[in-house]
Amino acid sequence: MSTSSRAGGVLAATCISTLVVNANTSAVSILLPAISEDTGTSVETLQWAVTGYSLVGAAVIITSGALGDVFGRKRIFQLGLLLFVGSCVLIALASSGGMVIAGRLIQGAAGSTILACGLSLLTVANTGQAQVRAVSLWGAAAAVGAAAGPLLGGFLVGTTGWQGLFWVDAIVAAACMVLTYFTVAESRDPGRSRSIDYAGAGLIALTLAPFILAVSKGSDWGWTSLATIGMLLVSIAAGYGFVLTERRSAVPLLDLQLLRNRVLVGSTVAILIGAGTINALMYVLSLYFQDANGLGFTALEAGVATLPATVGLVVAAPLVPRWAARLGGRQVVGLGFLISAAGFAVIGFAHASWTYGAFVLPLIAIAVGMGMSNGPASAAATASVPANQVGEASGVSNMARYVGAAVATAVAATVYGQVTADRISGGHADSDALASGLAATSWVMAVISAAGVLMAVVMGRRARAARGTLSDAAAAAASGFHTLPTTAATAGDGTPEPHGGR
Numbered sequence: 177m178s179t180s181s182r183a184g185g186v187l188a189a190t191c192i193s194t195l196v197v198n199a200n201t202s203a204v205s206i207l208l209p210a211i212s213e214d215t216g217t218s219v220e221t222l223q224w225a226v227t228g229y230s231l232v233g234a235a236v237i238i239t240s241g242a243l244g245d246v247f248g249r250k251r252i253f254q255l256g257l258l259l260f261v262g263s264c265v266l267i268a269l270a271s272s273g274g275m276v277i278a279g280r281l282i283q284g285a286a287g288s289t290i291l292a293c294g295l296s297l298l299t300v301a302n303t304g305q306a307q308v309r310a311v312s313l314w315g316a317a318a319a320v321g322a323a324a325g326p327l328l329g330g331f332l333v334g335t336t337g338w339q340g341l342f343w344v345d346a347i348v349a350a351a352c353m354v355l356t357y358f359t360v361a362e363s364r365d366p367g368r369s370r371s372i373d374y375a376g377a378g379l380i381a382l383t384l385a386p387f388i389l390a391v392s393k394g395s396d397w398g399w400t401s402l403a404t405i406g407m408l409l410v411s412i413a414a415g416y417g418f419v420l421t422e423r424r425s426a427v428p429l430l431d432l433q434l435l436r437n438r439v440l441v442g443s444t445v446a447i448l449i450g451a452g453t454i455n456a457l458m459y460v461l462s463l464y465f466q467d468a469n470g471l472g473f474t475a476l477e478a479g480v481a482t483l484p485a486t487v488g489l490v491v492a493a494p495l496v497p498r499w500a501a502r503l504g505g506r507q508v509v510g511l512g513f514l515i516s517a518a519g520f521a522v523i524g525f526a527h528a529s530w531t532y533g534a535f536v537l538p539l540i541a542i543a544v545g546m547g548m549s550n551g552p553a554s555a556a557a558t559a560s561v562p563a564n565q566v567g568e569a570s571g572v573s574n575m576a577r578y579v580g581a582a583v584a585t586a587v588a589a590t591v592y593g594q595v596t597a598d599r600i601s602g603g604h605a606d607s608d609a610l611a612s613g614l615a616a617t618s619w620v621m622a623v624i625s626a627a628g629v630l631m632a633v634v635m636g637r638r639a640r641a642a643r644g645t646l647s648d649a650a651a652a653a654a655s656g657f658h659t660l661p662t663t664a665a666t667a668g669d670g671t672p673e674p675h676g677g678r
Contacts, residue, residue: 199328236377431565
């Protein structure tokens with residue numbers, strides 16, 4: 177097989193698998209009401225199908241890349257695809273909410289593995305401008321998948337049932353396994369230590385899981401109850417254990433020295449906030465749009481209703497790197513968070529009398545603001561470290577996305593459910609109570625987004641901006657889902673720029 181045809185096979189396998197993973201991820205919130213009705217499991221419990229996915233993804237995404245470097249990127253990529261197929265089949269055959277959640281936990285590990293190892297395979301299979309084009313296409317596939325997921329999920333709910341999405345994804349992922357087997361060459365990093373920081377990955381999950389459980393159940397248990405405080409103490413202890421483990425590990429999951437890098441810390445927290453708030457909003461709106469006491473949409477109509485957010489990202493993405501190059505990366509990040517906060521604040525005035533038209537402009541504003549904050553923040557994350565640490569910086573920011581999505585969605589679900597329940601118990605109409613829950617959730621996200629403006633300050637003036645090339649536009653489009661290196665991380669001759677931004 178020729179080198180060009182082999183590179184083409186790698187491009188096809190990685191782009192298709194990335195598209196499927198992101199489509200699956202973005203579609204699940206749309207499916208939750210249908211899954212709830214079919215399995216008899218409350219939507220509040222099924223929240224773990226979303227937060228659990230992100231929680232496991234946060235723990236696995238860096239580890240899976242390390243496993244690929246040591247044991248073979250093709251082998252681990254194939255394992256990720258196999259897990260993805262298995263999890264899809266498990267969910268499609270599920271007769272209970274517990275089986276759905278279990279499948280989604282497995283899917284979190286599978287999805288992050290596919291993304292991490294797929295991108296590694298792609299960069300190894302190409303060099304020079306071919307590599308830039310391939311990675312740009314991969315980023316575009318990630319963005320297209322995320323945009324298409326709610327539409328595909330909504331369509332399949334009305335035709336095949338919610339299970340249809342997972343059967344389709346299983347078939348496509350299985351086809352990718354076959355394509356990978358015949359077209360992708362094995363590769364690994366022979367110079368890398370064979371030590372894998374499994375303890376670090378486990379401690380990340382052990383830090384996040386009790387915290388999210390406390391946030392989710394605190395209102396039921398009581399915020400000062402033994403169960404809630406116990407979960408928070410376990411989370412704190414696990415976090416402390418993670419720090420100790422990373423200090424002693426030969427090849428740590430997170431190089432704690434990176435936390436001294438002001439630009440990296442600021443951009444990573446900005447990424448966490450941006451990814452968290454948009455995921456939380458999509459979760460809550462998916463429920464509100466489909467609730468009979470909300471807008472009463474079908475699943476397909478709810479999927480279509482998310483299009484303004486997609487349009488906002490698509491329109492903003494090609495422009496954001498150029499804005500950052502002209503105005504400065506941190507200025508665009510700060511402005512992006514302000515625009516997002518304003519969009520959330522508008523939804524914070526939601527009333528039961530609102531029709532869908534009232535949501536359109538705020539959704540566009542939130543999406544545009546997210547694109548403005550995430551794009552330059554992702555560029556700064558990989559540009560703020562020496563060339564040999566770009567991969568680590570990218571891994572840290574990608575883990576932050578999963579953490580943000582898990583925590584913010586749990587917070588949103590708790591606020592939405594608690595405020596709605598309190599209003600109903602207070603004698604308000606169900607429609608008014610539901611609108612109050614949505615409004616309260618949006619105000620929380622507005623405050624979090626406004627706090628993101630501080631991250632632009634933390635990033636400082638040394639936050640380097642991309643030049644605004646086509647590959648930068650693709651990286652900006654994908655920045656809500658994965659960090660890709662941009663021209664901000666390269667010198668004028670195209671080689672990585674050795675500066676630390678510390």
